[in-house]
Amino acid sequence: MKAGQAVRKVATPRRNSVFTSIDLDRDGKQIGYFNVPQSPHDDAWGSVQVPLAVVKNGEGPTVLIEAGNHGDEYEGPIALGELLREIDPADIRGRIIAIPAINVRAVEAGTRTSPVDGLNFNRSFPGDFNGTLTNQIAAYVNDCLFPIADYFLDLHSGGSSLMILPSAIIEPSPTPDGHRRNIRATLAFGAPTVVMVDNLGETRTSTAAANLQGLIVIGSEMAGGGLVSQDALAICRRGIRNVLKHAGVLQGEVEIPASANARVLKVPGAEGYIISDEDGVFEPITELGTVVNKGDIAGRIHFLRTPQREPLVLYHPIDGVVFAKRQPGRVRPGNCCFVLANEYPEALVEEEAGHER
Template sequence: MKRANSRIHSNIDLEKKGHQFGELMIPWSDNAVPLGYHPIPIINIKNSHGKNILIVGGNHGDEFEGPSAIMRVSQKISLNEVNGQILFIPALSFAAVTQSSRTNPLDNRNMNRAFPGHPNGSPTEMLADYLENDLIHGFDAVIDLHSGGKASFFMPCALVQKSKSNDLFRQNLNLAKSFGIPTIWVLGENNDNRSLNSAADRAGVPMIAAELGGGGGVDPEITDLAEMGILKILNYLNIYKSTVNEAPKKFDQVELSDVSASLYAPTLGIFDRNVKAGDKVYTGQIAGWFHYITEPNRPSTRLEFKRSGVILAHSNRGMVRKGEMLTLVAEKMVTSN
């Protein structure tokens, strides 16, 4: 489905068979780019009939495990081994990735809070509109690889939207299980509906996202997990026969069901953390100390968890401002096969 009012287009024919390198072109006109476009690199591998998948990294520009895993996989796969189509977008917010910035320096927008976007908006809004209303409709599955970025660190997990459609929710869960990371974060009612997960849900396309560590670098073990996860999903969809087939036996579904369970900075200061991502915690347990570095005579505060759960993510900063996330505490809902 190609909508007439989307201004973005690809400079290669995505329907053509072959292993092609190209760009999505965001037409733009300002002092820096008077009569040109902002590029987003793409890699399209299309062969005989089969399913097709869109694999995205660099939605946020300071999360590098996903882009690294995509670069590995896209070079590992040869055209004659593919049934169907794989479209890789290794650095969706390309200008942001080149500057290690979470938001896009072209318009200061957060890509994953920009959906459904606008065809006549800023570069990020145009891109959100193109993805939600045009590009993803042609795909059988979407993967969007995130991590904690510079600001935070996540327990590795796959994210699925709890769709209103039971069938789509089941397909999302099946994709997450094929990805193979044993923690599945179910995005329920509290989830922000301006994300790519929500866009895929509105379009009725099965999708998972992933959180893959963070810290603004490339963790080798977590990047290996992401690479294997992509290969396992390609195998599951019969797009590419991968030799990586072992699957975990049990999956924990976790949810941020109680927003008051997570901890946020009470003011400007240092979070002296006592826990790490993946830890199980209980009510009253110490989360860490909060040091009032601008008021050395003020005693530090002992921060405690208000309910039990699992640490899904924590801040990766030293200095934090009032309102910044210190720890995300998720509740385990279901353990399943």
């Protein structure tokens, strides 16, 4: 082990039937699939083909990039597909492993969750090779790809239900050294806003699982609403290449625009969420990115079938910045309407990053 290198907790691969014709150790560019055997009604000995690409040139770090974690999030798959078509293996040192449509059946359907088993891929780690399709794909990533990677870049947007500030996401690491490495790599992504998010302590996400194995982890959230944002797509394109340069895989200098990392935020926890308790139509009043104070009006829920009933007014529960807001008007009890984040002191970020910002 090299001096200063983080201790890796490598998963022991479980017995499985996933197979691929791609040689992960071969130099050059390969674009194909890994196959997850399935036996549905119309295909007794079939398999689900998940797009997989490897670009390798000699020895060096391995960066694993995942997009299509949710099938209604589009900037990541588009930008990653462009990179795979454009990149020349001669321009890199090390290896890129790319999965541009990891939740492939959800990507085909344009849905957040898989239409095969109804599961959210990003709540399925560490996966189960004896489970349903989503669990099997998660298990392959967890057991077979995370252990051979040094960096993990997970590309998201708000999907159909949320609009989110285009952001690079710091996934808090369970170790101080991992946390420093994550912050440095996330700042290198170069998004205008950086947000620290722990998903309320959720351990079943791909980024949390990668953290547990000691990878350097970077996330992103690129707009949303089930649309493709040109501004967010440009940030995503540059961010992917910046992470590869930061890792030393892609040649050239990291390109950090003047607007990058201008605002660093942290979602404080459950108190930063506004959750609907009612069944109705949501009217957002506060715009994305707005600085708000506790008690400010956030929005209203209207009751169209009972016009005599006054709308329910939603108030911001804390001081902060509107990081995400619901996109569809229709809401039911439990739907997320807003997510707020607090300003995170720059000095604290620099301290946590080891003064290497």
